[in-house]
Amino acid sequence: MAVSKGVWLVIGVQAAGKSTVAEGLAGSFERGIHVRGGQFYRWAVTGWVHPEPGHREGSEARRLLDLRYRLATMVADEYCDAGFTTVVQDNVFGTDVTAWLDRVRTRPRHLVVLRPSKDVVARREKDRTRAIGKVAYRPGDFTIVDLDRALDATPGTGLWLDTSYQTPEETVREILARRDEALLDPI
Numbered sequence: 001m002a003v004s005k006g007v008w009l010v011i012g013v014q015a016a017g018k019s020t021v022a023e024g025l026a027g028s029f030e031r032g033i034h035v036r037g038g039q040f041y042r043w044a045v046t047g048w049v050h051p052e053p054g055h056r057e058g059s060e061a062r063r064l065l066d067l068r069y070r071l072a073t074m075v076a077d078e079y080c081d082a083g084f085t086t087v088v089q090d091n092v093f094g095t096d097v098t099a100w101l102d103r104v105r106t107r108p109r110h111l112v113v114l115r116p117s118k119d120v121v122a123r124r125e126k127d128r129t130r131a132i133g134k135v136a137y138r139p140g141d142f143t144i145v146d147l148d149r150a151l152d153a154t155p156g157t158g159l160w161l162d163t164s165y166q167t168p169e170e171t172v173r174e175i176l177a178r179r180d181e182a183l184l185d186p187i
Contacts, residue, residue, distance in 0.1 A: 005080070006080065006108040006185075007086050007087075008087040008110040008111075008182070009112070010025065011090065011091070011092045011093070011112070011154070012114035012115060013151065014121075014125070014137065014147065015122075015128065016115065016163070017114055019036065021168050022089035024169060026085070026086075028172060028176060036089060037069070037072040040067070051142075052140070053146060069100050073103040077105050080106040095155075097154050108184065108185040109184045110159075113158055122144055125137060158181070159178055
């Protein structure tokens with residue numbers, strides 16, 4: 001088991017493999033926690049508004065998205081304060097990545113961007129919908145292309161991986177082997 005400290009943020013489009021990779025990465029540490037950022041909106045019984053294409057700054061959807069991100073950073077810091085390496089996976093794109101990382105007080109911070117090809121994401125989405133009924137891309141919502149473009153607006157820091165032809169285990173091994181590229185804060 002690897003010994004590490006700090007916060008790891010794992011991002012990518014839906015169906016990029018964030019959950020599986022984050023779980024494996026957290027499991028590779030002596031004391032690892034996996035925080036699913038999307039869990040914070042799932043706890044709302046009623047009234048939650050999701051961002052949709054074209055949502056504006058100042059909208060209720062934007063306010064709640066910021067709340068979700070703040071909650072994830074607070075939880076990450078608390079787990080780190082308790083001695084855990086915390087891996088957070090979420091749909092964070094563009095300048096929100098920088099804002100998310102700036103909110104985290106724990107050091108060191110790491111960023112991993114999973115970026116399989118759009119064709120591979122479409123195949124994974126189809127396979128998991130068939131296997132477990134999970135649907136990430138619904139008509140009228142963000143598309144794979146929309147979210148991939150949002151990654152283009154993400155600052156180019158951290159470790160960016162094309163995971164199109166890797167198993168989750170291979171991806172975790174590559175992240176650990178290249179951890180210095182994911183590191184945002186010199187030790």
